[in-house]
Amino acid sequence: MNLERIVAELEKNNPAQPEFLQAAREVLETIADFVNENPQYDAHKIIERLVEPDRIIQFRVTWVDDNGDVQVNRGYRVQFNNAIGPYKGGLRFHPSVNLSILKFLGFEQIFKNSLTTLPMGGAKGGSDFNPKGKSDNEIMRFCQAFMTELWQNIGPETDVPAGDIGVGGREIGFLYGMWKKLTREHVGVLTGKGRNWGGSLIRPEATGFGGVYFTREMLETKGTSFEGKTVAVSGFGNVAWGAIIKANEFGAKVVTISGPDGYIYDPDGITGEKVDYMLELRSSNNDVVKPYAEKYGVEFFPGQKPWNVKCDIAMPCATQNELNGDDAKKLVANGVMCVSECSNMGCTPEAINYFIEHKIMYGPGKAVNAGGVAVSGLEMSQNSEKLSWSREEVDEKLLNIMKNIHENCVKYGKQPDGYINYMKGANVAGFIKVADAMLDQGVI
Ligand code: 2IT
Numbered sequence: 001m002n003l004e005r006i007v008a009e010l011e012k013n014n015p016a017q018p019e020f021l022q023a024a025r026e027v028l029e030t031i032a033d034f035v036n037e038n039p040q041y042d043a044h045k046i047i048e049r050l051v052e053p054d055r056i057i058q059f060r061v062t063w064v065d066d067n068g069d070v071q072v073n074r075g076y077r078v079q080f081n082n083a084i085g086p087y088k089g090g091l092r093f094h095p096s097v098n099l100s101i102l103k104f105l106g107f108e109q110i111f112k113n114s115l116t117t118l119p120m121g122g123a124k125g126g127s128d129f130n131p132k133g134k135s136d137n138e139i140m141r142f143c144q145a146f147m148t149e150l151w152q153n154i155g156p157e158t159d160v161p162a163g164d165i166g167v168g169g170r171e172i173g174f175l176y177g178m179w180k181k182l183t184r185e186h187v188g189v190l191t192g193k194g195r196n197w198g199g200s201l202i203r204p205e206a207t208g209f210g211g212v213y214f215t216r217e218m219l220e221t222k223g224t225s226f227e228g229k230t231v232a233v234s235g236f237g238n239v240a241w242g243a244i245i246k247a248n249e250f251g252a253k254v255v256t257i258s259g260p261d262g263y264i265y266d267p268d269g270i271t272g273e274k275v276d277y278m279l280e281l282r283s284s285n286n287d288v289v290k291p292y293a294e295k296y297g298v299e300f301f302p303g304q305k306p307w308n309v310k311c312d313i314a315m316p317c318a319t320q321n322e323l324n325g326d327d328a329k330k331l332v333a334n335g336v337m338c339v340s341e342c343s344n345m346g347c348t349p350e351a352i353n354y355f356i357e358h359k360i361m362y363g364p365g366k367a368v369n370a371g372g373v374a375v376s377g378l379e380m381s382q383n384s385e386k387l388s389w390s391r392e393e394v395d396e397k398l399l400n401i402m403k404n405i406h407e408n409c410v411k412y413g414k415q416p417d418g419y420i421n422y423m424k425g426a427n428v429a430g431f432i433k434v435a436d437a438m439l440d441q442g443v444i
Pocket of ligand 1: 088089090091112160161162163164165191344369370372373374376
């Protein structure tokens, strides 16, 4: 494959999409050798087809706020690739949402979903709607208006959205309610549903739990574990919450969480009711962590990220590009041994290169955070058979999926000196299944 030509073409065709280009470049650079060794992919222009979404749906969302004023937002669904299963991926509601961000997320989702071993294609959607400061009623009206446009494009065998930043259980409830009203059907068209109406146990915890299970596998390759380790976590939403619970269970001490306002440092560890309080903060629609510092008498660092604290393990759990080259240098200088991304594309390319150069264990989001969508896949299975599985059953399946992803990363990412390049391993393993399915299904 002619990497330079394909990348130049991508840049020409997507000039204002830096996040998408970043995600695509990373994948293409790491799979290039493999693709060159297997000429059937080039012969069928698999790469050129893979980087172009199957379709993009964009629509206006009009709703009325609590003051009676009309509000206009933009909604999207990027259906990227359905070679191995129905489109699957979250919805993000955040003011930063644009086509570049949703294309990067949808592209990542193709490989992530492939890694889970479950039959799910890649998609992503969302809106530039800002939930910050909105009332529950405003959020409901927005979700309803969003679904009155989206509903025709999704379905349990077509495209199954879920949550992402700004979309949790409450939003999935409002979205599902409107879908159900419009179609008069009650089926698994969304995941992350409530327990009483088709949701799966462990889905809220899945991304964080899966991230810690994967990280434990990484640590085991060095003969070590979470026991007694200090962990720096960013974010304070659903993903950070699950990760902190499981890291605590495995004997680690988590000392930070962060929000758009800064980070808090809790040297005693974020445990017990403090973990619940974090979720309370999240659901308040205020998007700040400072009140944690006031409530528990710990230090708050305004406007900063938690990457200058001394830690053994860093787990970015917030958003893309939240850990840059300078942060990577600080972490390495402070003796970090493992960086595992629970967020999507949490590290910049400079940070990733620095970790790999310094032989620090680095786990990319599409492997580390795949537990979330994996349990979404398990929710779909339960909906199809109209049964619901026990907590233990779902958790065990999640654990096995994460172990399997780790094995696959080692298989395709282990270098001659023994260092495991998880980024390469995840990209190659994720690619093979999708690319082979595309070959089987002909030129479409
Ligand atoms: O980034 C992700 O994998 C998610 N937001 C979850 C997607 C899903 O369909 O559960």
